[in-house]
Amino acid sequence: MTKALRLTGSAMIQSTPIFSELDLTLEPGTWTCLLGASGVGKSTVLRLFAGLAEEVSFKGQMTDTGGVALMAQQDLLLPWLSVIDNVSVGARLRGETPDKARAEETLAQVGLADHATKHPTALSGGQRQRVALARTLMEDRPVVLLDEPFSALDALTRAQMQDLTAELLKDRTVLLVTHDPGEAARLGQTILIMTRSELIKVAAPDGPIPRPIDARDVLHTQASLLNQLRRPR
């Protein structure tokens, strides 16, 4: 947990270069936001950390993560399991006995204690993503990878989920891949823009996360991030 995660090198998928000579460091115990245009390789970075990039030929070095938890844009809840069983699915998949008390506690943390026995189809999109967050918390890993986890939610739900996630994943090493400059300005302790050729570090606003939506420097950072993203390269 005290160790910084570093990834240096180049990646190709078949013969198409995805990124080259990237040097990315995730400071321990903080949130790093990775922004960038589509197809620039943000998700590849995340998949490399997750150990899910077998189609990618990666040349370089990467710190051993020692296990990660992953939360994606799709909630990936299993429709045949109840909400509570979805929360503790990790234990089941490893052949361990699920810790029911902790699963209930975690579900209460995301505000869904009353929905434990329901099936995911009975929940709204925002509620489902909360269950996915509870499942991620149950994994209890020092490193958490978030792959645009809020992008499918409406604006209000998204803001609530950002608050909740920031609060519950405080002090973990988090990599948040996002398209949303506003999200990066609220949640990033390190903000990076990934382009074809380089990684640009953008100064993050002051203050602990989640930062208020209407703070002057948050709005300023959001605008300046959008400008940088729009700049042709």
Next chain:
Amino acid sequence: MTGWRAGIAAALLAVTLWQMVIWTTGVARFILPPPALVAQTIWDSRALLAEHAAITMAEVLIGLALGAALGFVSAIALVASPMARALVRPMLVFSQAIPVFALAPILTLWLGFGLWSKIAMALIIIYFPVTSSFFDALMRTNRDWLGMARVMGASPARIMWHIRVPAALPGFASGLRLAAVYAPIGAIIGEWVGASKGLGYLMLLANGRAKTDLMFAALIVLAVLTVLLHTGVNKLCEKTLDRPEVV
């Protein structure tokens, strides 16, 4: 209930057409017996029909259970092992190129005139649709679910049991629905080739003695039982295996 009503309406229409053919062509009753005569025969021979139907249904149900179980296990084995896939799949496809009719005499030779040659026939005829539809469903598992399970540290066996199999059960159900219609065909083929009991045997016997009305009676009993079997399997699948689509 509309399906139910539509079914009755379709049956009435078929009977009407049947009767019209007889009225317009004046065909002899030993060629095409009128519906009323067939209904009368079903009632008069109900004990005989029931006895033979029970045998056929036993063959069908045992064949269905064994074929479904074997298909379930084979599909999992094929998905789990690329080696098995490479070796066995071409064999499976080739086996479908052999007409099952051609196998019936051999099965009768090997397994005798009793139940088992017919059960084997039913099993062979349903094995491929069950295996194939379950296999396809197992191979179509959402890749993101598989990735999530791997990140969580799941072994391939646990991924199979906790993710792939439950996700593919609706596919298994569609195989079972097909099997419910195919299994009686297998049993009847078996009975035609060599048997002393069963609706298929009764049909041949009635035909040989020019008792066309009894043949039609046996045919209708078989068709009704097949429809009931399909409906039952369908209901069972809806209750246990199907799942509303994720929205």
